[in-house]
Amino acid sequence: MNKWLKRIGIVVGSLLLLGALFIGYFMFRVTKGMPFFETEVPNIEFAEGKKSILLFSKANGFVHGDAIDAGKRVFNQMATENDWFIYQTDEAGVFNKEQLAKFDAVIWNNVSGQVLTEEQRADFSNYLENGGGLLGIHAAGDFSHHWQWYYDHILGTTFSHHPLKPQLQEATIHLEASADSLTKTLLPASLDLKEEWYIFNEDPREMGANVLYAMDGEKIIPNGNLLWIKDKDWGMGAFHPNVWSMDVKQGKAFYVAPGHTAATFENADYVKVLKYGLDLVSRTN
Template sequence: MKRVIKIIAWTVFGLVISLFALLALFMYKVQNGFPVSYETEKPNLSLGANQPAILLFSKTTGFRHGESIDASKPIIQAMAKKNAWTVFETEEGGVFNEEQLSKFKLVIFNNSTGRVLNDEQQAALEKYVENGGSLMGIHGAGDNSHHWDWYVANLLGTTFSHHPLNPQFQKAQVQLEVGADSSFKASLPAAWEGNDEWYVFFNQPKDAQVVYYIDGEKILPSGNMLWMKDKNFGMGKYHPVAWHKRAGKGKTFYTSMGHSQEVWANPAFSQLIEQGIRWSISK
């Protein structure tokens, strides 16, 4: 009997250790990316004549917000039809070359996580933006999995720390920044209720114009989990959730909202994305 108990105990112990090891590996991969392959073949582009072209890029090598990505595509396509834009959807990085990027007014990193472009492709995107192109990032595009200094500095202007875990999703009043650029905030609602996974950054975004913010003192910001004991802080009362910046001659816009498909069902969020696209492709 004692032998049986010992066998059971060691089996349970082994399973617990294995689960911890798998969780640790998963967390490492989320932060540092899963195995990466880089697509280099140039795609055939079929873009609408005399219509501003948008590159909707949804490749992930880190955590994949699959439901949000799937929900976003028909909504952005509907926006394009309404506004006479053309959208090219892809999850392959071959389009990131100087010749083909020049055909787009805007590149959207649609919850794109991890290292998704090789060095040459990253350089092509940097040149595209600094010479007058626009770059937009949605939610996961702002986590710390990209390992790309230019991208972090010019899209975010700050560094991701964590997101709340208990609870992970929380309701918050999303407030329009009074001093926001009038050309951006036109037609945007002054306030609305969001239910999202609120990203916490180490600092306020540098050299950025905030569009929307929440009261960071009205959410529970702790991201402590198992061995992570230093993620119990937030950004304070003024917690930006959407902002834009300049990068050379180009523009960038980022919103940390957009974790789930339910967020895309909120008309106010979709309106923000639509206005962000309009602003990004305007001269």
């Protein structure tokens, strides 16, 4: 009897240890990412006379697999409809001075974690500051990137957490009344989405962001449960930004916080926002 109890104890202990290791690995990957880098420069045959878009979908942190695939479908469809050249990859060797200069805009399609070497970061920041454009989606705004320049100049804020109780919640985001008349003709007045709503530590307007969409953050349950903090039961208040743009010297960045689920990319109004943002940041419209 004692022998069987000992065996059961070993099995249970092993399962608990494996569970703890898995949770530890998961949390490390979410917060720190697994920094794998690529430096080999790809061979790209650019199409002359067409808008060139780099669709980058690398995930060294949390992998939003279904949403990444949905984003690829949306942007490939846009490229077909608008006769763009689109180069899609999850390898960062393309982030070099010579090839970046040939792209009208770059999309970070749920990019997470530390994905660029220091040299690639320098080339990318120079590209943006000298007239390039970036459209970042959802995980492109989380805390796994560990790049202060990116937080200061691309996001204009830092990620705090997202709700977990429940994780996905229905909410309405509204186009800001301050949007100019042309923007109001191009974009829907509001979007109803069931999303994982990112909560940020600061209002990006404090860093010069132009907020396009916001929601009443008091209408969601912001409670999260991450790392050593048992409860993160706070949000951004009545003004909760969701979509905004930032000037990056001569370039421009556009960030869209929704985009956790594949279903969001199937929302026609959401796709309009993505198209607007991509046009806004592109060198050629």
